[in-house]
Amino acid sequence: MLHAVGRDVPNSPERLAAAQPLVAENLSRGSGHPAFSLTVAAGSCVALSGPSGSGKSALLRLIADLDPGTGTARIAELVRETMPANRWRRLVTYVAADSGWWTSPVSAHMADPEAARRLLAELGMSESLMKAVPDNVSSGERQRLSLVRALIQRPRFLLLDEPTSALDPESTLQVEELLMRVKQEGTGLLIVSHDPAQVARIADRHYVLSRTGLAEANP
Amino acid sequence: MxxxxxxxxxxxxxxxxxxxxxxxxxxxxxxxxxxxxxxxxxxxxxxxxxxxxxxxxxxxSSPTVTLFILAAMIVAATYEVYSRQQFRFRGWRRFGLGGLPITIATIFVTGLALTTALREAAWLDPRHTIPLLGIILGNVMNGTSLALNAMLTSIQREKRAIEARLSLGADRFLALGEVRVSATRNGLIPVINQMAGAGIIILPGIMTGQVLAGMDPLDAAKYQILLMFLLAGAGTIGVIAATQLCIAAITDERHRLRLDRLIARE
Structure with a gap:
């Protein structure tokens, strides 16, 4: 099981970094690729959009330190490169559009099953999903379960790659409501979305990625 | 006889x-x-x-010639492990990943046998050392290549699950834990089956050969038991070392999954 670390320890760097923004500076996959700089304030939602292949997912993965590249990312004095990668990823958690599952049932993936059940209820999902085999649930259910799995670890920042791409409109709104709640509680959100209406509903800032770089939409 | x-x-x-x-x-x-x-x-x-x-x-009966033969056998086995992989590493890892574990396991277990049960044999007497190292090396090579092939194929297949675990804060050994256990079992199935079936289902090759060559069956059985212990020990050491190295080679110091280091066999 995985647990949130440091957040509850007085004077831990993770606790001292609370309410500090996530700053990404000159992140790039390397020579020949554009570099991106971006700031996500704690308790805010930043949306990313742009054509396919422009590097939205790559940027999220670079921030989470899942791919090699150049540049840096930090939260106050917590610098990505100077702290263990697994601790960084618990603070800044990336959730893929179609995230993977490594065992069965679903509950075996949840660090805090009680918290997971509460979030499932908030999303209007059945508690029985906790006993399901991940491969046997729908892609939309898996997508929301992936979000729940990440949320119960209480990351400071969530990097969500098209978190509602497999959902119907009603489920999409439920996810957005949940995201708004965690945002108000101080979690920073960086979301890739192709839906302008969704961006308008949830994002405080909106950036558009192109092959040449990052530009703020409606600054 | x-x-x-x-x-x-x-x-x-x-x-x-x-x-x-x-x-x-x-x-x-x-x-x-x-x-x-x-x-x-x-x-x-x-x-x-x-x-x-x-x-x-x-x-x-020259130690130099014997050493040369042993080195050539290890090099050939290293190449054989590499050639059996569906997915191969780029650069030095392509040979290092197989070569290092089989060399360590084979030399350690052959040395152990020559200093204990077979202590009467001279270390570089080719009549003892070459066949002993050969049979241990062959076994380690089989187990290692099976384990590595299973591991790299599973990593490709389970990429999303492994990355999900890494994203949630698992280190590389935890994220690749299930894949490693499964690959280890894969690599050790032949030697476990060989031990479980020895004497009941099959008469192992060495014992058969010695009985056919005129040795007393009980003495032949003792030789076979000794060899089975050596083969199982060497095979397990080789497979564990290979899967450990595989995790280190397929990830980097920041615990990222580096599938870019692999190429699929044409």
């Missing part, structure tokens, strides 16, 4: 079973007859050559 001396006619008659199997392959369109024929011809040529070469090496 004296050893059975085999003539060329005896060997040709034994090959009849293979000819019948190839005929079945042709009739049933299984398309394995050419592979069988090539492998059989290769086996005959290799064994006759090695027989001739060992006759010379045993007669020469």
């Amino acid at each position: 004296t050893p059975v001396n085999l003539s060329v006619t005896d060997l040709l008659l034994a090959a009849l079973s293979l000819i019948i199997a190839s005929g079945l392959s042709i009739v049933l369109a299984l398309n394995i007859h050419s592979s069988l024929a090539v492998s059989a011809l290769r086996m005959v040529a290799q064994l006759l050559l090695v027989g001739l070469m060992l006759r010379y090496v045993f007669a020469a």
Whole structure:
């Protein structure tokens, strides 16, 4: 099981970094690729959009330190490169559009099953999903379960790659409501979305990625 | 009892079973007859050559020649592990990943045998060292190549699950834990089956050979037990070392999954 670390320890760097923004500076996959700089304030939602292949997912993965590249990312004095990668990823958690599952049932993936059940209820999902085999649930259910799995670890920042791409409109709104709640509680959100209406509903800032770089939409 | 001396006619008659199997392959369109024929011809040529070469090496009884032969065997086994992989590493890892574990496991276990049960044999006496290292090396090579192939194939297949675990804060050994356990089992299945079935389902090759050559069956069984322990120990050490190295090679110091280091076999 995985647990949130440091957040509850007085004077831990993770606790001292609370309410500090996530700053990404000159992140790039390397020579020949554009570099991106971006700031996500704690308790805010930043949306990313742009054509396919422009590097939205790559940027999220670079921030989470899942791919090699150049540049840096930090939260106050917590610098990505100077702290263990697994601790960084618990603070800044990336959730893929179609995230993977490594065992069965679903509950075996949840660090805090009680918290997971509460979030499932908030999303209007059945508690029985906790006993399901991940491969046997729908892609939309898996997508929301992936979000729940990440949320119960209480990351400071969530990097969500098209978190509602497999959902119907009603489920999409439920996810957005949940995201708004965690945002108000101080979690920073960086979301890739192709839906302008969704961006308008949830994002405080909106950036558009192109092959040449990052530009703020409606600054 | 004296050893059975085999003539060329005896060997040709034994090959009849293979000819019948190839005929079945042709009739049933299984398309394995050419592979069988090539492998059989290769086996005959290799064994006759090695027989001739060992006759010379045993007669020469030179430590330098023996060491050279041992090194050549390890290099050949390293290449064999590499060539059996569906997905291969780029750069030095392509040989290092197989070569290092099989060298460590083989030399350690061969050394252990030569300093304990077979202590009466001189270390570099080719008549003892070459066959002993050969049988241990072959076994380690099989287990290691099976484990590595299973591991790299599973990593490709389970990429999303592994990355999900890494994203949630698992380190690389936790994220690749299930894949590693499964690959280790894969690599050790042959030697575990061999031990479990020894004497009941099959008479192992070494014991069969020694009984045919005139040794007392109980003494032959003791030799076989000794060898099975050595083979199982070396195989397990090789597989564990190979899967450990594989995790280190397929990830980097920031615990990222580095599939860009792999290429699929053409």
